[in-house]
Amino acid sequence: MTRPARFKGIAASIGVAVGPARVIGRERSGVSNRRIEEAAVSSELARFEQAVSKSRAEIEAAKQELTDRHGSTYAPILDVYLLMHADALLIGATSEAIRNDRINAEWALSRVTERLKKPLLEDASSYFQERARDIDHVQDHLLRHLRGEQRSEPATDGPTILIAHDLTPADAVHMLAPPTVGLVTEMGAGSSHTAILARTFGVPAVVGVGPLATEIEDDELVLVDGFAGDVTVGASPQERRAAEARRDRFTAFLAAERSTSAVTRDGVSISIMANVELPSEVQAALENGAEGIGLYRTEFMCLDRLEPPCEDDQLEVYRAVVSAMAPRRVVFRTFDWRGDKRLRAHDLGERERAWLKIQINAVLRASGDGSVALMFPMVSTLEEFLRARALVEECRSELSDERARLAELPVGMMVEVPSAALLAERFAQHADFFAVGTNDLAHYTLAFDRRDRRSAAKPLDPAVLGLLQRAITAATEADMPCSMCGDMAADPVALGLALGLGYRQISVPVSVLPLARAVVRNVDLEIAAEVARDALQCTSADEVREMVVERLDPHLGALWKEQGIV
Ligand code: PEP
Numbered sequence: 001m002t003r004p005a006r007f008k009g010i011a012a013s014i015g016v017a018v019g020p021a022r023v024i025g026r027e028r029s030g031v032s033n034r035r036i037e038e039a040a041v042s043s044e045l046a047r048f049e050q051a052v053s054k055s056r057a058e059i060e061a062a063k064q065e066l067t068d069r070h071g072s073t074y075a076p077i078l079d080v081y082l083l084m085h086a087d088a089l090l091i092g093a094t095s096e097a098i099r100n101d102r103i104n105a106e107w108a109l110s111r112v113t114e115r116l117k118k119p120l121l122e123d124a125s126s127y128f129q130e131r132a133r134d135i136d137h138v139q140d141h142l143l144r145h146l147r148g149e150q151r152s153e154p155a156t157d158g159p160t161i162l163i164a165h166d167l168t169p170a171d172a173v174h175m176l177a178p179p180t181v182g183l184v185t186e187m188g189a190g191s192s193h194t195a196i197l198a199r200t201f202g203v204p205a206v207v208g209v210g211p212l213a214t215e216i217e218d219d220e221l222v223l224v225d226g227f228a229g230d231v232t233v234g235a236s237p238q239e240r241r242a243a244e245a246r247r248d249r250f251t252a253f254l255a256a257e258r259s260t261s262a263v264t265r266d267g268v269s270i271s272i273m274a275n276v277e278l279p280s281e282v283q284a285a286l287e288n289g290a291e292g293i294g295l296y297r298t299e300f301m302c303l304d305r306l307e308p309p310c311e312d313d314q315l316e317v318y319r320a321v322v323s324a325m326a327p328r329r330v331v332f333r334t335f336d337w338r339g340d341k342r343l344r345a346h347d348l349g350e351r352e353r354a355w356l357k358i359q360i361n362a363v364l365r366a367s368g369d370g371s372v373a374l375m376f377p378m379v380s381t382l383e384e385f386l387r388a389r390a391l392v393e394e395c396r397s398e399l400s401d402e403r404a405r406l407a408e409l410p411v412g413m414m415v416e417v418p419s420a421a422l423l424a425e426r427f428a429q430h431a432d433f434f435a436v437g438t439n440d441l442a443h444y445t446l447a448f449d450r451r452d453r454r455s456a457a458k459p460l461d462p463a464v465l466g467l468l469q470r471a472i473t474a475a476t477e478a479d480m481p482c483s484m485c486g487d488m489a490a491d492p493v494a495l496g497l498a499l500g501l502g503y504r505q506i507s508v509p510v511s512v513l514p515l516a517r518a519v520v521r522n523v524d525l526e527i528a529a530e531v532a533r534d535a536l537q538c539t540s541a542d543e544v545r546e547m548v549v550e551r552l553d554p555h556l557g558a559l560w561k562e563q564g565i566v
């Protein structure tokens with residue numbers, strides 16, 4: 001392959017990294033499937049049990065390392081993998097297959113994991129797709145121990161860019177520390193645990209690049225652009241110097257932007273909150289000046305569990321988050337399992353209704369500890385939202401805890417399904433607030449599958465912008481808060497347009513908070529509003545973007561260029 005070679009993936013953790021490649025996982029051989037004799041069954045079972053216990057010990061050690069480095073709040077990510085090591089459906093079923101089908105442990109394990117993954121992979125939801133990856137990760141650990149292979153160790157000299165087919169979260173804990181300065185994986189999505197860890201540790205990362213590891217040699221120079229999702233291998237000395245300068249500017253920028261304000265050039269304060277998936281991100285949200293949590297994606301606490309945590313366990317998490325953020329507001333979104341949609345408030349089965357009530361009870365009970373709001377995802381009909389509200393009241397009336405019964409709990413909804421945006425005026429009569437999700441809204445409006453990485457669903461498409469305008473206009477007329485928590489708000493170009501459409505509250509990933517504040521300070525709302533008006537008349541998202549870049553350039557150009565955004 002010629003150099004420089006350029007690859008495109010998903011920008012999973014912002015920042016720029018430059019360094020020699022360290023390719024891991026290439027040494028692993030394929031799975032060897034063998035039938036075994038009756039007499040060999042017990043030794044094969046013992047071999048499997050030993051692999052399970054070594055793998056468990058490895059993940060326990062990673063959990064300890066994570067706790068030592070970042071406190072106990074990070075542990076839940078790895079608890080999931082530990083739970084899977086004791087799971088009858090995975091471990092028990094593998095032993096059974098060894099025993100009943102007389103096959104070796106590697107074969108039995110891959111059969112069982114394929115079976116477990118099948119329904120998850122068939123689901124349209126990226127959440128379930130990611131859960132299938134978790135099963136792969138546990139399988140990777142177990143196979144490594146069955147083969148007696150050692151885990152790759154971080155390089156000992158100088159900064160390196162880790163190149164991997166995939167990285168299990170336990171390995172990520174171990175490897176995403178100096179001297180690793182950047183990460184590139186062939187697999188993965190922005191919502192994978194490994195991507196979350198990369199963001200948490202501040203390691204620029206590009207994931208889901210596709211076949212790559214075979215193309216790169218150890219020590220080849222790699223540039224990672226965690227803003228655009230670009231990976232360059234074998235860059236010229238000039239390109240390398242430019243990337244290094246960009247990296248250094250961004251590091252200095254982050255340090256300088258920690259406690260800046262978010263007031264536009266014409267003096268309007270914009271509220272910038274954080275999107276959070278795990279309690280471990282709360283501290284970083286505070287350190288980066290979040291004015292609250294505009295979107296707490298609670299489904300991340302379910303990870304690979306068969307059912308959500310019990311009310312008291314949820315309460316413990318919610319309370320910790322609410323009191324850490326107090327007096328700032330925390331908006332908990334009820335479980336959003338998308339493709340599955342079982343936990344939408346209409347048409348619920350008995351079991352799902354019970355789960356949703358448990359969650360609402362826990363949020364109500366936590367709401368006395370600070371400022372809390374609750375919202376429902378994927379609301380598509382008025383009836384559904386009214387039922388959701390009624391369910392909150394039902395929970396409230398059944399609670400014996402007087403403080404929770406009296407707690408003020410605004411109940412809002414995501415506007416992320418076109419029907420909700422189209423009827424925004426009517427929804428505004430019943431909801432306490434809107435949080436606009438541009439990710440789903442773009443996909444549903446333009447009829448693209450959210451799983452499709454090459455999907456052309458872009459929030460800057462004029463059709464989506466029209467719906468965004470409907471939502472904010474309806475909210476403003478009803479004098480009701482309306483934030484934007486989809487990724488459009490986190491895009492330093494599109495954010496100018498969101499402000500122009502009238503959005504005054506946004507919620508972005510923690511790592512984007514400083515950049516979002518800097519964008520806001522450089523925006524003149526009058527100009528942004530004119531640009532937004534004209535954008536609605538454009539013919540494509542690309543045309544909109546070009547126009548935004550050109551017209552906001554006089555004020556934002558320097559920042560965009562400095563950070564290499566345009
Ligand atoms: C959205 O759809 O824009 C959103 C914020 O929700 P999620 O990304 O969690 O689906």
Ligand code: MG
Pocket residue numbers: 377416437439440
């Ligand atoms: Mg959504």
